[in-house]
Amino acid sequence: MTRRAFEAWIASPPFEAAVDRLGPASAWPGDYRDERVSLAWAAWRAGMREAADVARRAFPRAHTYASENADRYRAQDDARDVIVGALVRAVDRGAE
Numbered sequence: 001m002t003r004r005a006f007e008a009w010i011a012s013p014p015f016e017a018a019v020d021r022l023g024p025a026s027a028w029p030g031d032y033r034d035e036r037v038s039l040a041w042a043a044w045r046a047g048m049r050e051a052a053d054v055a056r057r058a059f060p061r062a063h064t065y066a067s068e069n070a071d072r073y074r075a076q077d078d079a080r081d082v083i084v085g086a087l088v089r090a091v092d093r094g095a096e
Contacts, residue, residue: 003041006040006041006044007019010037010040010041017034017036017037017040018033018034018037019032019037020032020033020034021033
């Protein structure tokens with residue numbers, strides 16, 4: 001997810017936070033003026049890194065599931081949906 005997605009989320013209800021950033025003359029250029037938004041952005045990035053890591057660990061399991069069930073699906077889109085569904089199930093189980 002992008003910073004744009006984060007800003008859309010944090011600026012929406014129930015948070016409705018301002019996403020104004022500090023200018024280039026600031027000691028922290030580009031950081032959010034509101035410290036709570038800066039902390040939320042840091043947490044968002046950490047969560048996205050963790051989600052990407054879990055997805056990388058889950059993919060082999062999802063690929064195996066999709067391969068084993070390929071005969072049940074006619075189109076490439078169906079196969080994509082199987083892989084995505086298997087990834088979601090693997091992430092939900094913790095992809096150990």
